[in-house]
Amino acid sequence: MKSPILSYLEYLHAEGKQNTAGAPAAYIPELGRVSPELFGISLATADGYTYEVGDARHPFTIQSISKPFSYGIALMDQGFDAVDRKVDVEPSGEAFNEISLTAGSGRPRNPMINAGAIVSTSLVLPEAAGRYERIRAAYSGFAGRDLSLSQEVFESEQSSGYRNLALGYLLRSFGIIEEDPSPIVEDYFKQCSLEVTCHDLSIMAATLANNGVNPISGERLLTDDVVERVLSVMGTSGMYDGAGNWITHVGMPAKSGVGGGIIAVLPGQIGVAVFSPPLDEHGNSVRGVEVCRRLSQDLQMHFVRAGRTGRSAVRCSYSVADSPSGSRRSEESRAVFNQHGGIARVYELAGDLLFSGAESVVRAVSDLEAEVRYVVLDLLRVDEVSEVAKKMIAELHSRLALEDRELLLVDPEGKLGDVDLPPELPGARVFGSRQDAIEWCEAKILTAFGTSFESPEHARIFESSLFEGLDHADALDLRSMMLERVFDDGERVLGPDESFPGVFFVVQGQVISSGTASNGRRLRLTSVNPGATFGESALIGARAGGVELTAVGRLETLFLPATAIAALEEMNKDLAIKLWRALTRGGYESLDRRLQEVAVRLGN
């Protein structure tokens, strides 16, 4: 199934294409030659999954997007105190190439303006192969692939970079740079001329989102402290535009470059990268800014919103073959579930469903095996569902419907609320409990694949496990001792304190069992369906929180009373032994299934 997130990005991309404002940077010829049509978006989750549209693999030079990364490397190499003595963290509110040095000290206002960025580069500890090579290698670690230089752009920058060279000498004059500034500025030009794609940048951003660890390679590039600092400075000074405006309307730390790239980071969750060369008057990609603004708004990615979400909302997932409802069924039905239970799949969700959580759900469900027809989302343990998550689940519902799959919701409290669906599409089926939803799936599976006796047909007593191994005479004997007993919907079949009245065989209808939790709450435990037996649990007599059995719908049973069993124990001991043996086997079969189910669901 195509991911609704990818569709959303495609929609953003198509819409963004309409906007032809701005022009590519022209201060060096190489940048002016790039096609203004190029437009890519890549979104990477903090665990390294990427969604890409458009020209997301087209290379361009990183330019000023390099600034936060070199700042981070400088902090790793020199520590906070040494770096802070040389570059401040205050937004300047000025253009990227402004000479914004603090009066007196000459300390650049922040590392996101050119003066501050040249200082960062100067503070990177060179390795044997030189300072630039250290920077290139570190950036490659962020991107998860080996990056290289655009020689043309570098030469173009180098041959016209008088202003940056002037900044270098000015910084030298204040003693902020303590060596010859010329090779430092050259390394800075090389750093800015490294080629990346949207895809690369989204992984670099996701590495910041993931606390400094590249989510693909697992390599730690920055410590938590350094990531905190880098994202803080990006938050106030990353966009040349007013800091207040960006934080207010986007709320993600971000950085743009005159190459047309822009990255934005939702800490702990998402790295975003956009590439579109035409720039606005601040030097930011026009479409890039608009995409970030839309993502923040549509996907609720503002940092204020994101504070309450975790990363993954899917607690566990399994098919009905792995973990059927636990209802007591005929053996034939169980065999059908074993073989065909894979067509229904359950996802138990937990926590808050904001964008990230919903993304993890949509991603899990996008990856369905071909056979799956029913998708159950259990929202019982979900705390809060954001508007964007509601829309994503509605979109999931529509897409599943297109593939002839059906979405089922366990949502007794109506957390999903009302969502807009296409008029031709009925709302998703909602169940009050997971048990109900799974039983509904089981009924569908039996209808599709069952060969004989479960609902709506009558169950045949002679096919019951109770009769297994009996010869014809014994079977008729046993059947003759059974009484027809019918119960109305909701009628109590067996009370919690009742002692063993005998064994019931379900011909038609259903029985549910319920118990009492230690907090006094009534709990539904399991159900018994046509072809299965019940009543044996009364053998163990009264107990706290004892099990009560209730009919669901009209219930038809065949009842073998305890008195009949007692009579049998006198008159036909061999048959009585066979009966008890069958009952023992039935009990352990149920127990074994229960153990397996719990193990599947909980990884006990």
Added chain:
Amino acid sequence: MKSPILSYLEYLHAEGKQNTAGAPAAYIPELGRVSPELFGISLATADGYTYEVGDARHPFTIQSISKPFSYGIALMDQGFDAVDRKVDVEPSGEAFNEISLTAGSGRPRNPMINAGAIVSTSLVLPEAAGRYERIRAAYSGFAGRDLSLSQEVFESEQSSGYRNLALGYLLRSFGIIEEDPSPIVEDYFKQCSLEVTCHDLSIMAATLANNGVNPISGERLLTDDVVERVLSVMGTSGMYDGAGNWITHVGMPAKSGVGGGIIAVLPGQIGVAVFSPPLDEHGNSVRGVEVCRRLSQDLQMHFVRAGRTGRSAVRCSYSVADSPSGSRRSEESRAVFNQHGGIARVYELAGDLLFSGAESVVRAVSDLEAEVRYVVLDLLRVDEVSEVAKKMIAELHSRLALEDRELLLVDPEGKLGDVDLPPELPGARVFGSRQDAIEWCEAKILTAFGTSFESPEHARIFESSLFEGLDHADALDLRSMMLERVFDDGERVLGPDESFPGVFFVVQGQVISSGTASNGRRLRLTSVNPGATFGESALIGARAGGVELTAVGRLETLFLPATAIAALEEMNKDLAIKLWRALTRGGYESLDRRLQEVAVRLGN
């Protein structure tokens, strides 16, 4: 148990007391008269739980901390466009009483400076009782109690507030205020003179953290959008100090007032309030700023850190009485667990353990019943554990030890790592699975409260449920057919495909059963202990993922072979019937317990 969070706040408070820098505001006499010694801290979680130390209930005037709240009310009343036309969102970098109006339009730079705040007050829609009454009622909603005016401070402000009156007239001259500014400025003075305590302010801050819903009353005061805006503006302009510095070193949207109060908000998680009258040169509480800085650093409350956490880490909690290990035990043992299982309590955790998650754990465990001796924290489903969470759990361990309680960890992957403990305290006991930890607790419970035969003593076969209801002759008969069978540690007792070899009774030692999940992973299912039986499950024969039984330690059993049962079925049918009946009963007893346990753990 005393909460380690409270202890930490007490430590911060004691440390902060040492700092006597700054002086209370003196621009009006009323503020100058307050004691500089007063010092309170209150921390409220987004679900409304508060931790308070010092003078957290001492009233003082809210002053500029009112600004974000009136801005929020104005946004609710007038909408974004109308408010944005009158006040911008850019940090001014200037002092609180600066006349920072945009050239030309006269629009104040942001709503956190006095000019902008007066505009916010002017935009609050008056109700019948007037504009001030509307503000007072709304603030009371944020605080969750009825707030009132300090008449003295109000009169003092009113009689010396020429500068604010000048601002009012200036705003009137630009048409930003469209009516007589004098009553608006009066209402603004009243707003600033409302009396609050640290406790009130922390609830007000927690209401912002909780997306605009007061966590105590449940009342929604602001929409999500408005909260996002208010916190964004607090983030860049809340502290008169440089915006970059605050975001970098604290990273929580915050607002201070000259009354000595300060609030900080960790979105989705925490509201902090500090009260200490001495101010620094920016007009911020000296101790207040320091406490916020320390909280951010020590508790990792910077917004960049907080992005990956959810609110509650405790997935479920239950005692061993509610949900024993599921091991098969003698009836006597089970009775002991029912009565005394409350002394061991299990907490299953999930998600990331940062401050908020760890706080929810510590809070849950701080509230233990007196009888609890063993606390099991199951970290199997925890993704990441922050340094602060490690320290908090170590602290929890020390505190539990002081109360003669023991902390047990289920942490096979060593997520908690090494934490510093007092030298006299041994590390917490670590288990590879929850099952192991619970069984360890059960052994402790049996040692303390068991009267007879479970480990280390031998189980007595005649007390087994297998022998229930047998007369002396029958019992001796049955016992005579049982063989002693001994297994070594790790020896396979029963393979997954083996058909029914008979019934084993455990005299000493333990058997564990394991199955295979659909993904091929081997799962431990349950254990069988002295006094209980096993082997019946082989009655159901070979199946996929079938159960295998293995000895743990030296295992001594009494074995009733299937051949002996068959012989009994020929020679002593009555006894055979009783035996099968007992086995059926045993099976349903196990099934019933299993159903209850799962219901307790999962609220099935």
